[in-house]
Amino acid sequence: MDKLLIQGGVPLSGEVRISGAKNAALPILCAGLLSADTLTLSNVPHLRDITTMLTLLGQMGLYVTVDEKMGVAMNGANIDKREAPYEMVKTMRASILVLGPLVARFGEARVSLPGGCAIGSRPVDLHIKGLQAMGAHIDIEHGYIVARAERLKGARIFMDMVSVTGTENLMMAACLADGETVIENAAREPEVVDLAQCLVSMGAQISGAGTDVIRIRGVEKLHGANHRIMPDRIETGTYLCAAAATGGEIRLINTSAAYLDSVIDKLMDAGCDISSEKSPNHEAIILRAPKKLSAVSIRTSPYPAFPTDMQAQFMAINAVASGTAIIRETIFENRFMHAVELQRLGANIRIDGNQAVIEGVAKLTGATVMATDLRASASLVIAGLVAEGETLIDRIYHLDRGYECIEEKLSQLGARIKRVH
Numbered sequence: 001m002d003k004l005l006i007q008g009g010v011p012l013s014g015e016v017r018i019s020g021a022k023n024a025a026l027p028i029l030c031a032g033l034l035s036a037d038t039l040t041l042s043n044v045p046h047l048r049d050i051t052t053m054l055t056l057l058g059q060m061g062l063y064v065t066v067d068e069k070m071g072v073a074m075n076g077a078n079i080d081k082r083e084a085p086y087e088m089v090k091t092m093r094a095s096i097l098v099l100g101p102l103v104a105r106f107g108e109a110r111v112s113l114p115g116g117c118a119i120g121s122r123p124v125d126l127h128i129k130g131l132q133a134m135g136a137h138i139d140i141e142h143g144y145i146v147a148r149a150e151r152l153k154g155a156r157i158f159m160d161m162v163s164v165t166g167t168e169n170l171m172m173a174a175c176l177a178d179g180e181t182v183i184e185n186a187a188r189e190p191e192v193v194d195l196a197q198c199l200v201s202m203g204a205q206i207s208g209a210g211t212d213v214i215r216i217r218g219v220e221k222l223h224g225a226n227h228r229i230m231p232d233r234i235e236t237g238t239y240l241c242a243a244a245a246t247g248g249e250i251r252l253i254n255t256s257a258a259y260l261d262s263v264i265d266k267l268m269d270a271g272c273d274i275s276s277e278k279s280p281n282h283e284a285i286i287l288r289a290p291k292k293l294s295a296v297s298i299r300t301s302p303y304p305a306f307p308t309d310m311q312a313q314f315m316a317i318n319a320v321a322s323g324t325a326i327i328r329e330t331i332f333e334n335r336f337m338h339a340v341e342l343q344r345l346g347a348n349i350r351i352d353g354n355q356a357v358i359e360g361v362a363k364l365t366g367a368t369v370m371a372t373d374l375r376a377s378a379s380l381v382i383a384g385l386v387a388e389g390e391t392l393i394d395r396i397y398h399l400d401r402g403y404e405c406i407e408e409k410l411s412q413l414g415a416r417i418k419r420v421h
């Protein structure tokens with residue numbers, strides 16, 4: 001099993017290119033199921049989760065070609081298997097995103113229930129409830145969601161909780177339903193907007209994406225299109241935190257500050273100087289860190305508030321900031337597993353339910369730690385970059401799911417990091 005070996009203490013400096021957004025690419029790949037034509041995607045990130053999704057879609061009969069620049073072309077003319085088996089779904093929960101497209105286009109789907117994961121139980125009841133509202137008959141049989149529908153009908157759906165993939169699944173299903181669907185209390189994440197823009201380029205009729213009310217007027221069929229995946233705002237935020245924690249100065253390209261207001265505000269409160277450069281076909285974000293960060297408290301909430309996917313990274317920077325920070329996690333019930341690992345590096349963190357109190361310490365010291373989930377792994381990398389001495393991070397397959405070439409990109413910024421087998 002691969003591990004990452006980090007020698008801490010080097011302020012990051014230089015320029016790094018941000019990849020396409022994992023959480024935009026995953027639903028957009030599933031949109032390929034909605035059309036018998038060819039959907040061509042660019043700026044697709046080279047990640048384990050993307051490979052897993054392409055494998056699943058290929059097994060269903062989607063004709064997929066990938067070029068050397070990770071450009072992806074998918075043709076949905078011959079989808080002969082409308083199933084997502086447990087073996088695939090258990091390795092990647094986002095497989096649930098094939099459900100809406102399959103029911104909408106073929107009137108049937110058999111998708112394994114994702115089951116829980118490290119950060120929480122993560123039910124999919126809202127996905128199911130929304131499809132039932134559109135007329136799908138859904139049974140749960142032997143751990144599988146078995147869905148059937150003549151043709152989905154437009155419906156008014158109120159989401160009890162803001163759900164990113166729930167909104168995405170139902171928006172895709174509604175594209176081919178008969179009549180209009182209104183999704184209320186919809187997720188407003190930028191990745192939902194990117195998916196909507198891709199669907200509209202395929203001929204879907206969608207308005208309101210990015211607000212909490214999305215209207216979709218169903219059409220008979222969708223055609224092919226070309227779409228460029230948006231930049232990964234969480235990867236962007238992660239590198240900003242790494243530079244902030246190490247007292248460095250970095251420039252991120254192929255990304256945008258547009259979707260990171262809450263994160264950038266907090267990094268500025270912590271004492272960082274952040275600016276962005278904009279030109280017609282280029283945007284970059286520059287961060288200059290202070291000598292010593294000031295502690296910043298955060299409370300995770302749905303977009304546009306502070307993203308839960310940046311919570312672990314901020315716990316790492318608060319570990320070495322001056323002062324006390326309070327982090328409140330309101331989205332997932334078990335997303336503090338990085339805390340005990342950070343404590344092994346010398347962090348002073350007290351967990352009380354969904355609240356963590358972090359007292360900044362003068363320094364962290366290297367140790368062997370274990371990654372538990374994707375963003376927890378990122379927080380351990382940030383802490384390892386700061387800690388005195390050597391940090392060895394185990395189970396970094398979690399990292400490879402969501403960060404493209406992380407050790408290469410960090411090495412470009414001067415980090416002393418290498419992958420050991």
Ligand code: EPZ
Nearest residue numbers: 023094122123124125126127161162163164165331332374
């Ligand atoms: C998406 O997960 C992201 N994944 C997650 O990113 C992200 O943390 C999360 O949104 C929140 O922003 C992808 O986009 C592939 P939710 P998702 O449905 O859609 C509850 C990462 O690190 N809920 O918005 O699964 C749920 O339990 C990953 O890249 C229900 O109760 O999250 C949670 O408490 C981790 N019933 C809350 O809603 C449902 O049917 C938000 O979950 C659905 C969700």
